[in-house]
Amino acid sequence: MSPDAPRSGPHGVEAGGAPTGDAAVDTLVSREVRRRRDTVQLLASETEPTPGVRAAMASVFDAKYAEGYPGARYHGGCEVTDELEELAVGRARALFGAEYVNVQPLSGSAANLAVYAAFAQPGDPVLALRLEHGGHQTHGSRANFSGRWFSPLHYEVRRDDELVDYDQVRDLALVHRPRILVAGAASYSRTFDFATLRRIADEAECILWVDAAHLAGHIAAGLLPSPVPHADIVTLSTNKVIRGPRGGVILARAEHGEALRKAVFPFVQGGPAMHSVAAKAVAFAESGTDEFAGHVRRAVDNARGLATELAARGARVVSGGTDIHLVVVDVSGFGISGMDAQHRLGAAGIVVDKAVLPFDTRPVSEGSAIRIGTPVATERGMTAAMHPVVADAMAAAMSTRDRETHERIRREIAALAYG
């Protein structure tokens, strides 16, 4: 296959978009198309938006200013936009079974900021999974508003099985009486026990918020139990497993709707990105199909298959496996840090994120793990037959710092048929 021949996946995922007419930008777009095409994409937080989602993102709605909500806007000419937002809200409500839906958050982090704004005052205690144990920076990291403006408390995973320690969650909740109990994670391969968390939140009389950024696609596809019946609030990203635009969504019980509405606009944001709302509407409809459920199921199978093959080659899979599309892999068996692993794999054309282990002995800047995820590789046709091939390439790349070996693996990876 010639290096420039497009190798389309089921959704034409090689599309870089229509030419912009700006030579400098167009050059970067084609280079990025080539980079993605010629490397194995294993970033757990990336997806491939579908052609319908891309078309909506490029639609006329990008031009529309629509501060406010349907029927109560601060701008003229919003009659069509109102219908669009109601369409998106109605589809999300049907997909997730939620009473209140807000589709305006510009990102997952913006949705999370709105949750704090709606339910906590500066200084209030908030209890969440520790960042180094898989949590997210918006769950109380000192570098983020959540850790600077609120008083973070953190629960952890257990040392022995690396699963969330619900006894510790309960103890911390009852002693410290947080305003909000947060579940959800960026680098934890398991789902959460929502019923147990609900009982703890009731005992401690706090809000239960599930940040389902990585779980939303699995929940939409009906492959994992939904947090919606248990949680006060659920936030999600439409660009992780759901094949939608970059953006956030808030789901909530009806009683919380008014507070969230005001928190998103005007507290956190101005005008919504209506092209993104259009793309969210497309993504919600597509996420209710059997085709999407099949995609998510394949992504999980690929994550499990790759994890098994890596474990057979000297890696250790954190918590022993995965329920979702991502796996955290301890690479200390290769005598390298997570950062070294990211660099060596990157040189060999395999794109992953470094990660830290729970109770890691290395500094956070290095870590002893990588986080791999399969939504993009799955979209591009990864099958079980490829798991040993990719795992061999990963093990070989992590075992050396030799540039020529990395180059050779990179060429082999680029030639790997993706369907």
Ligand SMILES: *Cc1c(COP(=O)(O)O)cnc(C)c1O
């Ligand atoms: C990805 C993610 C978010 C949102 O991130 P954005 O980049 O702001 O969209 C929030 N919470 C968790 C747990 C995440 O993994």
